[in-house]
Amino acid sequence: MDKLIVHGGATLSGAINISGSKNASLPILAATLLTAEECVIRRVPDVSDTNYMIQILSALGMEVERSSGTVRIVGEKVSDEAPYELVRRMRASICVMGPLLARNRRCVVSLPGGCVIGDRPVDLHLRGLEALGAKVEFEAGNITLTATHGLRGAEIDLRGTHGPTVLGTDNVMMAATLAEGTTVIESAAAEPEVLDLANFLNSMGAKISGAGTRRIVIEGVSALHGTEHNVIPDRIEAGTFMVAAALAGDAVTLRRVNREHLKVITAALESSGHRVVFNDAGDACTIYRGGNLAGVDLVTAPYPGYPTDMQAQMTALLATTPGLSVIKDTIFPQRFMHCAELKRMGADIKVDQGTAIVRGVAQLSAAPVMASDLRASAALVLAALTAKGRTEISRLYHIDRGYEHIDEKFLMLGARVERAQ
Numbered sequence: 001m002d003k004l005i006v007h008g009g010a011t012l013s014g015a016i017n018i019s020g021s022k023n024a025s026l027p028i029l030a031a032t033l034l035t036a037e038e039c040v041i042r043r044v045p046d047v048s049d050t051n052y053m054i055q056i057l058s059a060l061g062m063e064v065e066r067s068s069g070t071v072r073i074v075g076e077k078v079s080d081e082a083p084y085e086l087v088r089r090m091r092a093s094i095c096v097m098g099p100l101l102a103r104n105r106r107c108v109v110s111l112p113g114g115c116v117i118g119d120r121p122v123d124l125h126l127r128g129l130e131a132l133g134a135k136v137e138f139e140a141g142n143i144t145l146t147a148t149h150g151l152r153g154a155e156i157d158l159r160g161t162h163g164p165t166v167l168g169t170d171n172v173m174m175a176a177t178l179a180e181g182t183t184v185i186e187s188a189a190a191e192p193e194v195l196d197l198a199n200f201l202n203s204m205g206a207k208i209s210g211a212g213t214r215r216i217v218i219e220g221v222s223a224l225h226g227t228e229h230n231v232i233p234d235r236i237e238a239g240t241f242m243v244a245a246a247l248a249g250d251a252v253t254l255r256r257v258n259r260e261h262l263k264v265i266t267a268a269l270e271s272s273g274h275r276v277v278f279n280d281a282g283d284a285c286t287i288y289r290g291g292n293l294a295g296v297d298l299v300t301a302p303y304p305g306y307p308t309d310m311q312a313q314m315t316a317l318l319a320t321t322p323g324l325s326v327i328k329d330t331i332f333p334q335r336f337m338h339c340a341e342l343k344r345m346g347a348d349i350k351v352d353q354g355t356a357i358v359r360g361v362a363q364l365s366a367a368p369v370m371a372s373d374l375r376a377s378a379a380l381v382l383a384a385l386t387a388k389g390r391t392e393i394s395r396l397y398h399i400d401r402g403y404e405h406i407d408e409k410f411l412m413l414g415a416r417v418e419r420a421q
């Protein structure tokens with residue numbers, strides 16, 4: 001099993017390109033199930049989660065061709081049962097449910113299992129699809145959805161106890177594109193990845209307005225056609241490298257970013273004392289480590305709030321930022337597994353009821369640590385960049401789920417990292 005070895009202390013500098021967004025690519029790949037015509041999707045990151053999604057689409061009968069970042073997909077006929085062996089590997093496979101149901105009027109998808117970042121139910125996805133007329137049945141760990149007479153538009157409020165749902169909004173929006181009549185989703189997720197999916201669907205002939213806001217209106221159409229699309233930049237990968245630059249950098253430039261999507265991450269870094277300078281086009285930024293640093297208080301929230309997917313990485317930065325920082329995760333209150341590992345490296349962190357209280361220490365020290373999920377692993381890599389000594393991060397497969405060639409990108413910036421067995 002792969003490990004990443006990080007020799008702390010190198011100064012990062014230079015420039016790298018940010019990859020296409022994993023979390024936009026996954027539902028966009030799933031949305032190709034809505035048409036029998038060919039779709040060409042560019043800037044799909046080469047990470048294991050997009051590979052799982054491609055394997056699921058192939059198993060469903062789609063012909064998929066991938067060359068570097070471009071994926072060509074066509075499927076004249078698709079099966080309606082997503083295979084458990086593939087689905088169980090990735091929670092996001094749930095987003096084939098909406099398009100399969102819309103296309104075949106029936107789908108069978110395994111109920112996603114537990115997840116280390118918290119309890120991740122799918123009740124809101126099902127509530128939305130039921131409102132469109134689907135019958136929901138559970139049997140042997142599978143969810144079967146049927147809409148024998150097709151789906152019908154409806155007014156649906158998708159707010160849950162932790163706010164809106166990203167993939168739930170995606171599922172209902174995709175299903176509603178082929179429903180009869182108009183669907184209104186209230187309390188929709190407004191993440192840029194939802195907007196990118198809506199743009200993709202509209203380029204297939206869907207009629208969606210309001211995506212990127214809390215109210216999305218979808219006028220159903222009878223069929224969607226093939227299209228071409230470029231996936232948006234990955235704001236979480238960009239944010240992760242912004243934090244790396246703030247921790248260990250001396251002017252690091254990130255190209256292919258979107259300033260608008262990075263506002264709140266930029267603000268958090270600036271309030272801690274670092275400097276982020278964007279070019280006029282807003283598609284590249286340079287991060288300068290600050291000289292006079294202070295802790296910050298952060299609360300995760302749905303977009304445009306501070307992303308839960310950047311909570312662990314910022315915790316790693318604040319672990320060596322002078323002063324007190326308080327970080328609250330309202331979306332996944334149990335998402336603090338990285339803190340126990342950071343403490344093994346000498347961090348002073350107390351976690352209580354979804355909140356981490358971090359007292360910055362002067363330096364962390366290397367230790368063997370274990371990745372527990374995608375963003376937690378990224379946080380450990382970041383912490384190791386300035387830790388004294390050689391940090392060995394095991395279970396690297398977690399990081400390969402969502403960061404394209406992360407070791408190569410760090411090497412390009414001058415970090416001393418190596419993959420080992």
Ligand code: EPU
Pocket residue numbers: 022023024026092119120121122123124125126160161162163164165166167168189193308309331332374375402
């Ligand atoms: N929730 C419910 N019921 C549902 C669905 C969600 O109660 O039916 C709750 C969740 O338990 C959570 C909150 O609603 O407390 C938000 O979850 P959401 O449904 O938005 O999460 P998701 O769509 O499954 C996506 C990202 C996650 C990211 C979350 C939150 C993808 C593929 N995944 O998941 O990304 O953390 O939104 O922004 O887009 C990651 O990339 O590391 C990652 C975990």
